[in-house]
Amino acid sequence: NAGVTQTPKFQVLKTGQSMTLQCAQDMNHNSMYWYRQDPGMGLRLIYYSASEGTTDKGEVPNGYNVSRLNKREFSLRLESAAPSQTSVYFCASSQDYRTMSGANVLTFGAGSRLTVL
Amino acid sequence: GNSVTQMEGPVTLSEEAFLTINCTYTATGYPSLFWYVQYPGEGLQLLLKATKADDKGSNKGFEATYRKETTSFHLEKGSVQVSDSAVYFCALKAGSARQLTFGSGTQLTVLP
Numbered sequence: 001n002a003g004v005t006q007t008p009k010f011q012v013l014k015t016g017q018s019m020t021l022q023c024a025q026d027m028n029h030n031s032m033y034w035y036r037q038d039p040g041m042g043l044r045l046i047y048y049s050a051s052e053g054t055t056d057k058g059e060v061p062n063g064y065n066v067s068r069l070n071k072r073e074f075s076l077r078l079e080s081a082a083p084s085q086t087s088v089y090f091c092a093s094s095q096d097y098r099t100m101s102g103a104n105v106l107t108f109g110a111g112s113r114l115t116v117l
Numbered sequence: 118g119n120s121v122t123q124m125e126g127p128v129t130l131s132e133e134a135f136l137t138i139n140c141t142y143t144a145t146g147y148p149s150l151f152w153y154v155q156y157p158g159e160g161l162q163l164l165l166k167a168t169k170a171d172d173k174g175s176n177k178g179f180e181a182t183y184r185k186e187t188t189s190f191h192l193e194k195g196s197v198q199v200s201d202s203a204v205y206f207c208a209l210k211a212g213s214a215r216q217l218t219f220g221s222g223t224q225l226t227v228l229p
Contacts, residue, residue, distance in 0.1 A: 092160075105151065105166065108160035
């Protein structure tokens with residue numbers, strides 16, 4: 001009963017290094033999301049994928065790229081990490097964004113804590 | 118645009134005290150409203166939701182009522198426990214929006 005699985009859980013990078021955060025869900029959900037969580041700012045949407053084959057920018061997309069590899073997997077890439085990207089990153093999924101108000105709501109992973117020095 | 122405003126924390130209460138965490142929103146149309154809870158070291162979990170005006174969401178002793186006239190969705194619990202210590206997020210989904218809009222979160226600590 002895994003739900004949403006994120007890797008890695010912790011990562012320390014130097015400024016300018018690149019890395020990819022991996023996310024996979026086993027609930028056959030159509031929509032997937034990447035959020036970042038910063039103190040006092042709540043969760044802010046970076047990118048989302050409404051369905052397989054599509055991706056769209058959220059509130060704070062600069063400095064990030066995403067890939068919806070297949071229906072299960074949605075990765076987030078930092079090409080050249082900056083200290084401002086130090087944050088906790090959450091992947092989430094939902095059955096379908098159009099029905100999120102009903103029984104199908106967001107299911108979150110446990111988070112990935114990234115520190116950029 | 119859509120936005121959610123939560124009371125600032127942190128909130129510290131003694132066990133069995135009454136809890137209120139205020140949440141107000143701005144949205145187009147009639148959004149669905151949610152409370153999520155984040156326990157230490159974990160991701161967010163849905164606590165309760167309400168999809169139309171005057172609906173009351175409830176779960177684990179927590180309640181929140183969708184008040185369209187005051188654009189509010191305040192979270193309440195009559196008697197908190199130490200295990201309720203967590204960060205609580207209010208969120209909304211407005212109409213055809215493809216994602217949730219979250220508030221900034223309220224840290225609750227319950228002391229024995």
